[in-house]
Amino acid sequence: MCVAVHLPELLPPSCCYKIEAAEKATPLPLFAEMLLVILLLEVIREAGLRMPQSLGHSVSLVSALIIGDAAIATGLMSTPVIFVASITAIAVFVTPGLYEPATLLRIGTVLLAGLAGPVGLAAAFFGFLLSLVSTEALGVPYLAPHPFPQQPLSEDGVLRRNYRQLSRRGFNIWQKRERGKRRS
């Protein structure tokens, strides 16, 4: 959305023309359209969660299809916005456990980028980055100050090693920490 409004030169011309043509045919700006689609998707999802399980999925699916189709047919929303919103809505389900924070982050980023453009995008990025800085997993900061090529905490972090070899030496964070304490 921010790219289409403030940084259109980043898009290939043919794609930019199509987005511009779709945008001209709708009464709302891209920012309002995107916010409306996100809210609609959330309403449909909440309705699906509260219905009996046998009906919930099919009602969500049918309502999303019908509402999406009707919104485009009446000219209230453009196809690119529906397309991008659908992709992001599905992408959130890659980590279902983080659905709520990811949705809040999405709405916050859309609001900031829509209201303040690239500066809002930068602000959202720094807000996210600073929250990531203060995040820890088992006492290890997400952004721990280690340069990239280094000996990892767990030696089978990328390639799975032989368990027999690994079990000879400590290979989880706590064992590693204990070993570090003993050394110091």
Next chain:
Amino acid sequence: MKQQTERFTPAALTLSLVTAALADGIPQSVPVRRALWLGVVSAVCLCILSALAVAMLQNKAPSLAVRLALTAGLFMELMHTLVQAQGLCTAEFSSMALLGFLPLLLWAGWAVPPASWNASARVLWWFAAVGGVVCLLGLAGQLHWYRLFTPAQPTAANWDIPVYAEYFAGALLCSARSARRTVWLPAWGFAVQAAALLGSALLFGSGAYPRLELLRAWSSGSFSRMDALLLLLWLLCAVYRAAMLCAAIRLLWQQPEAEVQP
């Protein structure tokens, strides 16, 4: 495994400096080759001065005069960066939003500890590295050495190089162990400015074009314009620099003052 909590890392200072150096650049009032030679000499002199400052200020409490001088320098840089970032937003993105975010930005810079800015710098360095590679890939086929030797080049007597307060504040802003690495800050600043100047000369020859044209010349297949993305990346770094300078000023005044000898 604790993050460094007290001071800035040299990487954070270098990122801030590289951001400023990219925006300021070397003035194109003299021929490119002469500007590069003068830049090398200036960078060496500034490195020596920076080393002297580190030797004088390391492991010592700074006097009030030193603190005031460095604060004034950092504050001027903060204002300069904000003006540059706002100018970019107005000219390229038609946005005045930075002014609205300014109080939040200054508050974040003041309140967030240096360790968080150090961690953010590590992420931004990766972004900057990727941006540099993307920029080089888009310009690779257009740079030609013969343009460096074109006869008609600007000639002027005056020549100046930007001097930043970070050059002399390394000993106070970084830990005692890493302060020595801040001696090389002028070299980093010059390297970035020289790369931009050389790229501009290899692309356009002797003409004094705005540095932005270097980004606008970027081309790769159907994606012909990547300058907005690179400018957005610079804006990110400028926002980082503004917040980090606030944190640096706070850090300067948090340190114990030297006792005045009668």
